[in-house]
Amino acid sequence: MFQQEEYDVIVVGAGHAGCEAAAAAANLGSKVLLVTMNMNTIAQMSCNPAMGGVAKGQILREVDALGGQSGIVTDKTMIQFRMLNRSKGPAMWSPRAQSDRMRFAEEWRLTLEQTLNIDFWQEAVTGLLIENETVAGVRTALGVEFRGKAVVLTNGTFLNGLIHIGEKQFGGGRAAEKASSGITEQLIELGFEAGRMKTGTPPRVDGRSLDYSKMEEQPGDEIPGRFSYLDTPTLVKQRPCYITYTNPEVHEILRTGFEKSPMFQGRIKGLGPRYCPSVEDKINRFADKDRHQIFVEPEGSSTVEMYINGFSSSLPEDVQYRALRKIAGFENAKMFRPGYAIEYDFFPPTQLNLTLETKRVRNLYFAGQINGTTGYEEAACQGLMAGINAHNRVHDKQPFVLKRSEAYIGVLIDDLVNKGTDEPYRMFTSRAEHRIVLRQDNADLRLTPMGYALGLASEERMQRVEQKQRETAAVIEYLQKKSIEPAEINGLLTELGSATISEKTRAVNLLRRPNVELEHLTRHLPRLALELGQYQPDSLEQAIITIKYESYIQKEHLQAARVGELENFVIQGRLDYKQMPALSHEAREKLLRVQPETIGQAARISGVSPADISVLMVYLGR
Template structure:
């Protein structure tokens, strides 16, 4: 069977695949989304939540560029929290609990409303190439589908192997079979592959949980959104609950260690460092007497709960025995046990910064196939791969983001220059310019870029321009407005801040750490101005951040300029690193292997020192 020819084929319909297919199709490419099960499009395989520390910034960035993850999340969330509000705005991170079933349903609805996008249910088993260029794919049912470009977003399905105690069976997710053939096809083409591990906790019948023994965790009283579009605001919310393990729980879990695939050598691959299983936690942190456990609802209408913090691959009898020793879970009934899964991935140093592979033209990788973990990281890669696959077919300039432009830029740069030997997840600490890469200004940073490539509408661009205009005019007013001692000092004394001895500009008071714009609204001329203009909370937040943190932001921009000098120095693709006799052997080997595209990328490769970069610059006539 030979199907019609496509511009772009996306293999896999998880978070990466959905964003990739949507972007490619919306940019005018005839796109096919092929997946093993059309009923699990956009499935939340693990926790029913989007966002979190650094991850929330990524969802905002995806939305600002014209991606759909923020819209889908807003339409299906059941709780919203802004994390880290006690810290500075660079650390604020939005997070939402989602309705798992509605989330998948909404993703499918969004995709089915894109005219240029087709769907097909089958397993891709082989990549077809000709002269180091992609030609199409072959499927398990014998279909040959030709295309100009292919994006692989296979998640944990490539030769997936599920572990529960001493039980092992093939699968890409519980209840779904593994995918085979693609890994072998890619290895024949010269790709290097590896194995990684991830895991998931048990799911429990909410009717069997005693929530009175747990601490309730409500959402924010004034919940925000992820999307900058007019998605609905959350009116009601569901609570999560927190409880703790204890010494008896830990002792019971240890009873299963001999049968644990994590400790008996059955699992040889590396799991996520920052999301360890419960058995790994009590082994590595044996001095701790308890660990947090969260009971998170899976949706509005289901009784199923996700037990966050209890990821495990221990035998199922040990899982339930230990779980029932945790306060609130004494009568817990399992919907399904936790499990670990091993799967194939391909070290991302084999990719360009467009996520196109270096070996095969027009073949792109996105998501867990690149060694990442997390819905948000996967969705971001899918968006960038989908954009670039479409742009390249149309013979347009590629689309990339620098480290100073977006967390997405940090993510991709880390992957292609440093690689990863354990599941990579994003943190605010990975971004050296995080003061500029805040969740609140993602639209200002990225919406013009999304508009330029055709993913953002003109109406949305005009809304942003109007918002920036109002923000800047309000900032100008605050900077130019003088405030007197008699009006200002009562506010300062109340806030335990040093009183002023003369008339000053309002911005000089707003930069004080404990003074907010709302405090200055008590001053008559400021109050009158803000009342007359009726600015939104979003604009007032921008005004406060931009004035209060101007010094930090300006310092970052200076550093960005220095970085960009290196980023703008291109290294010829045929540069002969073997002639660099004055650099270390490790540096030479890494540069030959990774083939960085710019001096900036070369400087971030592990093992390449500043002196090696200087030698490289000299050889390039710099």
């Protein structure tokens, strides 16, 4: 028998969820073992080489604010930065970075290797050690047993993974990597429900063979931002992305492959992501459209490999190749490898508690695609939360759960646990009812105090938050007191199409106008610019957002407080909802499966009506 010391936390899988889980537990003080099938693919960007985006950028900022590592790694390895949705309100602003795929993985590995308390083991895990309905460790393909007080499973697409390219199919968790078997079968024997999902990836091509003059260039922001709230490196040299389009000839060639399509011929059983369909799915579902957008994204700062975003496909490789060459700029394209679809096992997340611990086996946590999600950011935040809670569990500390009103992370986990998902779950701003207060710019103010209290966010982070709070308050106070004469400002107001003033007016009242921005005032009033120049840009931005959206923000906080009252109604113990005939049949079924911990959680379960909640509150004597 191979002997090893007992670990506090064992993390299985070293993708985005596994990396954050291992780093969080180790940085909190747990002795961690990270088991991966291949040490050379730690934090591999299996799909597009980018971090952030709509709603995903908010999640990444939250991970960073709590003391996670993904934002720092992204900043150190990005090759382009863009703030999306600037034309909309601040609740929609979403940072996105194009990453250097190879450097991203390398930086994550070095980060983990330099983290105290983490050991590594390269091998497939084929089973769990279970004792008295509690996980006690893992067993590998070689029969090696590692004992641990808690286990976090972050298996990604590797559980019984099956890759499809046309009529060909073969086992694999990723291109050129083996699938993992054994864990699904054991969990099903233990009573877990499992399902199948699918995702896909597009072809990669040789950038030297493309004609960029026929495409639309998409540069990064003139002044690039960053994801981390720490002083990470400023991006100096950016690489552009490009936009081109499919056309009717491309669509016709793709249709010739439909008879060999694993999706249309029923060989793929799992459901794919509705919001990221394959190119063949797009031309089939949207037959009235004669073109679809294609984003050409560099895989790194030096490599010639390009990622063809929007051309995900599982059609035969020759069909993919012929269709690609009919896209503008791709006439002479050379393909490095074709796109493919991959099916894999997942476990409906209604089988979890809000801590991401399973209900059937104590001290066992699931994070990432095993829970039915899609996306690096969704995986990373689950890994972070599972790592924190696994550490807290084995050290007899309180669970750490974020509310829907506190973070996008809270929305994501609450949705998964209470509503489940039958298709790959992706985060959108529309999923967050409190999005006006869950912005990317204030994630540090919302979450760093929590991360600091946990022991994960550093003293430096907390000091930065306190400075930002002081500066934001000082800027607001200054603008509330600062009076501006009509003669000073009316010319600018006329220029902006805003009503002129007839008497002295506070700066704060001018800034509440939708078409008046702080930069307008500072450009026009040099003294104002001088007096505000002492403050950090993020403090100024925070102050202006607070001023402009004050009434909306207050309204959201009141609404969140009302909803929070239901969270205070704790449901003690495991109730037998079958014995409550006044509940609807669907409510009894869903409540029995989820076993909510509070009335608030019960109210968010899909299929549980307000009438059911009233019945439940009467039953509980509320």
